Amino acid sequence: MRSSRDAEFTDYVTARLPWLRRVAFLLCQDWQSADDLVQAAITRLYTHWGRARSAASIDAYARTVLIRAYLAERRSAWARRVTLSAGYPDLPAAADDHESRLDVRAALASLPPRQRATLVLRFYCDLPVEETARELGCTPGTVKSQTAKGLTALRRALAPVTAEGA
Amino acid sequence: MDENSVRTLLESIASAPEPPPRVDLDRARRRGRRWLWARRTAAPALTVAAVVGTLTVPHAFSVDHSERTVVPPQHTSSPVSLTAPARFDPLVPYASFGWLPRGFSEAAAASIDYDSGFAAASDFVSLEAAAPSAGHLLYLEVSSRGACALTAAAAARGVRAGAVVQVTCTDDQFAVTGPAPDVAGHPAVQINYGEGIAWEYAPGAWASLRADITPAADEPHSRRQAAQDGWVIVARSRADRPTGDLTPARIRADIKAGKLIPPSAATQALLVKVASQVRYGQRTPLAFPFRMTRPLPAGWRLTSTSFTPSGGRLLGTGVSAGPAADRDALSISAAIGPNTACPFYYGQSSYVTQGGVRWVYRVIDETDKHVQSLCATTAVDGLADAGTSLDMNTPGSNAPLPGSAELGGALGVLARTRFLGTDPARWTAAPVG
Numbered sequence: 070m071r072s073s074r075d076a077e078f079t080d081y082v083t084a085r086l087p088w089l090r091r092v093a094f095l096l097c098q099d100w101q102s103a104d105d106l107v108q109a110a111i112t113r114l115y116t117h118w119g120r121a122r123s124a125a126s127i128d129a130y131a132r133t134v135l136i137r138a139y140l141a142e143r144r145s146a147w148a149r150r151v152t153l154s155a156g157y158p159d160l161p162a163a164a165d166d167h168e169s170r171l172d173v174r175a176a177l178a179s180l181p182p183r184q185r186a187t188l189v190l191r192f193y194c195d196l197p198v199e200e201t202a203r204e205l206g207c208t209p210g211t212v213k214s215q216t217a218k219g220l221t222a223l224r225r226a227l228a229p230v231t232a233e234g235a
Numbered sequence: 236m237d238e239n240s241v242r243t244l245l246e247s248i249a250s251a252p253e254p255p256p257r258v259d260l261d262r263a264r265r266r267g268r269r270w271l272w273a274r275r276t277a278a279p280a281l282t283v284a285a286v287v288g289t290l291t292v293p294h295a296f297s298v299d300h301s302e303r304t305v306v307p308p309q310h311t312s313s314p315v316s317l318t319a320p321a322r323f324d325p326l327v328p329y330a331s332f333g334w335l336p337r338g339f340s341e342a343a344a345a346s347i348d349y350d351s352g353f354a355a356a357s358d359f360v361s362l363e364a365a366a367p368s369a370g371h372l373l374y375l376e377v378s379s380r381g382a383c384a385l386t387a388a389a390a391a392r393g394v395r396a397g398a399v400v401q402v403t404c405t406d407d408q409f410a411v412t413g414p415a416p417d418v419a420g421h422p423a424v425q426i427n428y429g430e431g432i433a434w435e436y437a438p439g440a441w442a443s444l445r446a447d448i449t450p451a452a453d454e455p456h457s458r459r460q461a462a463q464d465g466w467v468i469v470a471r472s473r474a475d476r477p478t479g480d481l482t483p484a485r486i487r488a489d490i491k492a493g494k495l496i497p498p499s500a501a502t503q504a505l506l507v508k509v510a511s512q513v514r515y516g517q518r519t520p521l522a523f524p525f526r527m528t529r530p531l532p533a534g535w536r537l538t539s540t541s542f543t544p545s546g547g548r549l550l551g552t553g554v555s556a557g558p559a560a561d562r563d564a565l566s567i568s569a570a571i572g573p574n575t576a577c578p579f580y581y582g583q584s585s586y587v588t589q590g591g592v593r594w595v596y597r598v599i600d601e602t603d604k605h606v607q608s609l610c611a612t613t614a615v616d617g618l619a620d621a622g623t624s625l626d627m628n629t630p631g632s633n634a635p636l637p638g639s640a641e642l643g644g645a646l647g648v649l650a651r652t653r654f655l656g657t658d659p660a661r662w663t664a665a666p667v668g
Contacts, residue, residue, distance in 0.1 A: 094248070
């Protein structure tokens with residue numbers, strides 16, 4: 070029989086797995102890395118489940134764990150090495166995406182991890198500046214500047230695609 | 236690019252069809268327990284890295300290529316010579332699958348727990364089918380005449396020259412990367428290095444069909460299985476990550492190195508068979524569980540719909556409408572199913588009660604953007620996820636969007652919207668006006 074801790078944890082993760090994966094996918098830009106990240110995050114969540122379930126919002130707690138695991142991983146030597154060598158991680162794996170999605174993913178992938186995390190928190194998770202700052206452990210001013218830089222970079226990267234040979 | 240566009244872009248990425256999860260809860264619990272145990276026994280040097288980087292063992296899979304016939308809501312034969320309209324009616328999806336391999340169904344795709352691809356607009360129809368046990372998906376997108384910037388001659392020239400031709404349609408983009416057998420006598424090309432095919436189903440009108448394979452096929456044994464099954468597989472392991480842009484030369488090198496498995500003749504044949512039996516000129520209208528009783532403002536029109544196939548019916552789940560400056564300014568949605576939670580944003584959200592239902596009323600009022608939305612916290616007349624959203628400003632400007640004030644904002648739309656219960660027999664083919 071599962072302990073109550075395990076049961077609660079399993080119920081929560083089962084219910085929220087699609088959401089966690091989508092946020093992770095936006096951060097990592099490929100499903101394999103996204104699932105690795107979610108795996109790491111839910112393992113950490115399990116170890117802190119007592120604190121998580123008494124938090125005002127388990128979702129917010131889980132999201133913070135996910136974001137911090139992501140940023141920690143990006144700082145690792147492996148991630149830096151991959152970033153240097155991979156212009157567009159996982160491009161050939163994107164058989165499920167339309168080309169337009171590929172363009173956006175490529176543009177997102179080109180952003181530094183913190184800028185990407187800022188855009189995801191602000192515009193996908195719809196967090197206000199102050200809450201985004203708390204999640205990222207920085208000041209609201211930094212969030213604003215990272216947002217502006219991220220938007221500028223996306224704008225630059227997403228130049229209109231022109232059909233050839235048409 | 237404004238903030239709203241970024242939201243839309245992120246949503247579009249996040250709502251992309253997702254492969255089956257490789258996340259392993261048991262493993263997370265086991266490792267978490269070990270970590271807790273180690274912490275309790277005062278192992279001071281354990282770090283987060285101890286729990287990072289787990290992978291689950293993927294499942295091998297196979298595809299049943301035997302046939303079955305899909306019975307669409309209404310049959311019309313695929314004409315040899317067809318004139319495609321320049322504009323589709325979003326309330327009447329123009330195309331449907333005519334045949335699917337055994338194990339595939341549209342209903343299975345609709346039941347997968349993410350945004351499905353059933354949509355109709357004035358310039359495209361997108362449909363999908365899934366074989367969930369194998370994790371396979373098929374995507375069909377049929378564009379209206381003139382919606383794709385491609386001619387058969389240009390495609391043929393590109394194929395002959397071994398060039399990659401980038402094609403932009405109003406709702407679709409793909410790269411022509413090689414030849415493909417004709418589809419019911421219509422010229423066809425391979426797209427996206429074997430992801431699928433595109434064909435000119437009528438003069439100046441193109442459709443595309445793509446196959447998606449579970450990334451469980453990363454693993455060598457699954458790749459071999461996939462190759463035996465005749466499916467397109469692209470290598471995904473970290474070691475195989477590309478180091479530069481994909482070019483025809485790079486693709487050929489990757490195929491030679493075994494990192495990329497090109498489409499087999501069986502894959503091509505299967506895609507061509509599905510494509511050959513797509514039915515055009517369908518006339519089955521969608522049935523919607525809601526109706527906005529007032530007409531759209533002058534200059535607005537209904538621009539797109541979402542729907543789900545169920546029991547031989549096409550059940551509408553949402554509509555979008557707007558003027559040319561903001562084609563999706565207004566959206567209304569409701570569906571059969573369990574209600575999901577409404578997010579509540581402090582500083583933006585409040586509660587309103589209407590028709591005995593509590594709604595989260597959210598107003599995003601920022602520079603260049605003023606959006607009002609309503610989300611039902613419980614079922615409305617038995618329907619889940621009822622809601623509406625309305626842009627009050629022209630996106631990217633502070634100018635009021637003509638017509639939005641006339642609608643009375645999101646609350647005005649809600650006041651004029653009737654929800655019709657869960658019996659599709661009571662639903663309407665005219666959800667607006």
